[in-house]
């Protein structure tokens with residue numbers, strides 16, 4: 001069985017380092033699924049959810065704020081700004097942070113960086129989405 005050496009790394013830590021069957025990632029050009037022997041590529045990633053099919057068929061869900069993916073002949077690396085496994089996400093913290101950012105956005109202050117606030121909202125939404133997806137299939141073996 002062909003597998004992929006897969007890693008997600010942030011400036012703080014290695015979030016995941018595992019042999020996997022396939023992964024789906026949110027690139028800026030749209031979602032892509034990487035299987036073993038995928039052609040090599042580098043792409044920018046946007047905030048969203050990464051789904052990884054593990055060797056036992058289970059799906060690992062990770063929230064991503066943005067970064068890059070490098071697909072090599074049999075290795076895939078994601079360099080992320082921030083990334084968290086769904087099981088490690090504090091949903092209430094993400095919701096609070098999203099609400100704070102949305103309030104700031106609504107105030108339309110001139111001293112506030114609109115794109116930074118928009119990025120913050122997208123990052124917190126990705127965290128909430130990852131938790132909800134993970135919760136909707138605890139321990140489930142999902143076929144892509």
Ligand code: ATP
Pocket residue numbers: 012082083084088089090091093094097123127
């Ligand atoms: P907040 O707005 O909630 O205070 P922050 O802006 O400090 O968060 P980030 O800069 O996105 O958060 O991330 C800082 C660190 O905290 C990173 O390691 C990130 O993985 C972690 N982190 C942030 N939010 C959460 C969360 N809701 N659950 C788990 N880890 C989180």
